[in-house]
Structures are given as structure tokens and as C-alpha cells.
Amino acid sequence: MEKQLSCPHCHAKTCDGAKIGRRGFYFRRFDRSRLRRYYCHACRRTFSFATTSDFYRSKRRDLDVWLPKLLAENCTQRGAARVLKASRSTIERKFARLGDLADRNFQLAKSKAESVGEVYVDEIETHVHSKYHPVSVAMAVAGRTRRIVSFEAAQMPARGLLAKKARERYGVREDQRESCRRTVLEEVSRQLVKGGILKSDENPHYTLLVKELCPHAVHVTHPGRSGCVTGQGELKEGRFDPLFCFNHTAAMNRTHISRLFRRTWNTSKTIRGLRRHLYIYANYHNDVLIVPARISRDQSRLHNQAGQLQRSRLRRPRPSVSRVQIENCREVEHGRASRSSQFNSNYADADISV
Numbered sequence: 539m540e541k542q543l544s545c546p547h548c549h550a551k552t553c554d555g556a557k558i559g560r561r562g563f564y565f566r567r568f569d570r571s572r573l574r575r576y577y578c579h580a581c582r583r584t585f586s587f588a589t590t591s592d593f594y595r596s597k598r599r600d601l602d603v604w605l606p607k608l609l610a611e612n613c614t615q616r617g618a619a620r621v622l623k624a625s626r627s628t629i630e631r632k633f634a635r636l637g638d639l640a641d642r643n644f645q646l647a648k649s650k651a652e653s654v655g656e657v658y659v660d661e662i663e664t665h666v667h668s669k670y671h672p673v674s675v676a677m678a679v680a681g682r683t684r685r686i687v688s689f690e691a692a693q694m695p696a697r698g699l700l701a702k703k704a705r706e707r708y709g710v711r712e713d714q715r716e717s718c719r720r721t722v723l724e725e726v727s728r729q730l731v732k733g734g735i736l737k738s739d740e741n742p743h744y745t746l747l748v749k750e751l752c753p754h755a756v757h758v759t760h761p762g763r764s765g766c767v768t769g770q771g772e773l774k775e776g777r778f779d780p781l782f783c784f785n786h787t788a789a790m791n792r793t794h795i796s797r798l799f800r801r802t803w804n805t806s807k808t809i810r811g812l813r814r815h816l817y818i819y820a821n822y823h824n825d826v827l828i829v830p831a832r833i834s835r836d837q838s839r840l841h842n843q844a845g846q847l848q849r850s851r852l853r854r855p856r857p858s859v860s861r862v863q864i865e866n867c868r869e870v871e872h873g874r875a876s877r878s879s880q881f882n883s884n885y886a887d888a889d890i891s892v
Contacts, residue, residue, distance in 0.1 A: 548581035610822035637814025656681030658784035670704040688725035692718035
């Protein structure tokens with residue numbers, strides 16, 4: 539009889555007097571393990587610890603572990619299918635399931651995240667199915683840790699040389715960037731401390747929204763710059779970039795997410811699929827990519843402190859000796875040397891006399 543067991547079907551608990559007993563084992567094929575099965579006498583159903591798992595009834599749980607890592611490390615779905623030896627339809631189903639799970643985990647992490655004192659807000663552009671269907675991704679990044687605070691994707695009308703052809707082929711496209719920016723800034727207002735700094739470019743839409751949604755924040759704007767070759771065009775030309783935290787994070791997004799590559803044939807078919815991929819990468823970015831740098835800095839600081847403490851313990855303190863003490867020591871040594879030389883001369887005279 540196990541302690542503190544709860545039935546996932548009828549929610550009966552052993553601590554409340556419910557009777558839950560063991561009912562043998564069952565064999566799980568993919569990892570060749572034996573899991574204990576339990577029987578609830580209240581609802582007369584069996585369960586195990588795998589029943590409450592997010593990957594319940596998954597035939598290949600190895601895909602649930604490796605697929606998010608591959609998708610967050612610049613691997614396409616077809617490439618992941620070849621590497622993991624699975625069919626494309628299996629990878630597609632796993633991607634949808636893992637994307638929804640990453641969404642829940644990201645929302646849970648946001649609710650437990652600490653407040654930040656500096657946030658960078660801006661947008662990156664991509665497309666869905668065709669360049670005639672552009673999409674804007676508004677994103678907020680913490681200043682010191684470069685943690686992705688929030689993001690949202692929404693459609694936007696085509697601009698530049700493609701605007702006329704896009705209207706001729708598909709008609710006028712609705713601009714939904716306003717709701718996208720509003721969602722991101724609402725989350726920023728919850729996580730930004732009172733009197734915190736919110737940095738962005740000189741987009742006039744941000745000025746009005748920040749005054750409405752983040753009245754306690756200090757809004758600082760910087761003029762935009764043209765992108766350079768490195769960083770997928772997200773890093774800017776010049777020496778000092780005041781929006782470097784956001785631009786570097788945007789460059790990492792484009793590097794690690796295959797569908798965000800510039801001049802690539804990997805495209806998103808729907809905005810929902812793009813959001814799922816962004817959620818998978820956001821969790822990987824916050825939990826894996828930026829954590830080692832933070833830990834290495836902390837470890838190096840602790841290592842230096844420990845090394846200084848060790849050296850201070852091993853180093854012998856030198857006694858403070860005055861000049862008078864040094865002269866006295868010299869006189870004593872000189873007296874010993876004179877007495878020893880006199881003794882040796884007397885001993886030599888005695889031997890000669892003998």
C-alpha cells in the first residue's frame with residue numbers, strides 16, 4: 539500500500555480514507571521498462587504514474603524529448619523526421635502537441651517569473667505561406683538576462699515593392715498589429731517594476747500604447763538603424779547599439795528557428811503553427827541558451843572568491859619587525875660570530891701549545 543496516492547479518474551485520495559491497492563505491472567515497449575499499476579476501489583479503474591503525464595499514451599516518448607531540441611536548433615520537421623527515424627505525419631502530430639504543451643509551460647513560467655527593471659520591445663517580420671502574406675512578431679526581452687518576456691504574432695499588410703501585387707492577388711489584408719502590440723505591453727506592465735525602463739524604437743504607436751498600458755514605466759526611444767550582414771540583418775551597423783539586447787535576441791530567433799531564416803524555402807503555413815514553434819523556442823531560449831552564461835558568471839565569481847579565501851589561508855602572515863629589532867638582531871649575530879672566531883683561535887693556540 540503506497541502513501542498519499544490519488545486516483546486521476548475520480549480524484550479519491552488515500553489520505554481521505556479511499557482504498558487504492560496495487561494491481562501488478564505492465565510493460566512499456568519503447569524504453570523496455572516495467573511500471574506499477576494501481577487499482578482504485580472507488581471507481582474500479584486502474585492507473586499508473588504515467589496516466590497523469592503530459593505524454594500519456596505516447597508510443598514514442600523519445601520523440602517528445604528530442605524533437606523540441608531539434609526544432610529549437612535550426613532543424614526542419616522533415617529533417618527531424620529523418621534524424622529520429624519517424625514519419626512526417628508523426629512529427630507533424632508531435633509538433634502540434636508539443637507546441638500546445640510549450641504554450642502552457644511558457645504561461646506558467648511567466649506567472650512565476652521575477653519582476654524586471656528594464657525591458658526592450660520591438661517587432662520582427664516574417665511571412666506565412668508566401669511573402670505576399672507578411673506577419674509581424676512583437677516581442678519583449680528583459681534587459682539584463684535577455685529572457686523572452688512575451689511575444690505575439692499577427693498578420694500585417696504587405697509593404698514596399700510587393701504591396702501592389704499583394705493587393706491585386708489577395709485583396710486588402712487586415713492589419714492586426716495593434717492587438718499584437720497591446721498583448722505584449724499588457725504582459726510587460728505586469729512584469730515591469732514601478733519606475734522601470736521600457737526601451738523601443740521611435741515607432742509612434744508605442745508611445746501611445748505605453749502611456750495607456752504602462753503609465754508607471756519610463757519610456758525611452760532610440761532611432762532605428764539599418765541592419766548589417768551579420769545576425770540575419772537584425773544586428774545594426776555602428777559601434778554602440780542601444781537596443782542590442784533585443785536585436786541580439788531577434789538574431790538568435792532567426793538563427794535557431796528555420797522558418798524565420800531570411801531567403802529560405804522553409805515557410806509557415808499558418809500563424810498558429812508559427813506560434814507553436816515560437817513557444818517551443820522561447821522555452822528552450824529561457825531554460826537552456828541564456829542560463830549557462832548566467833551560471834558561468836556566477837560560478838566564476840564564486841570560484842574567484844573561493845580562490846582568494848584559499849590563498850589568504852595558505853599565505854603566512856609576515857610579522858611586523860621594526861628597524862630597531864633588526865639592528866639588535868644584527869648586533870647579536872655579530873657578537874656570536876666574534877665569540878665563535880675567538881673560541882676557534884683559542885682552541886687553535888691550545889693545540890699548538892700542546
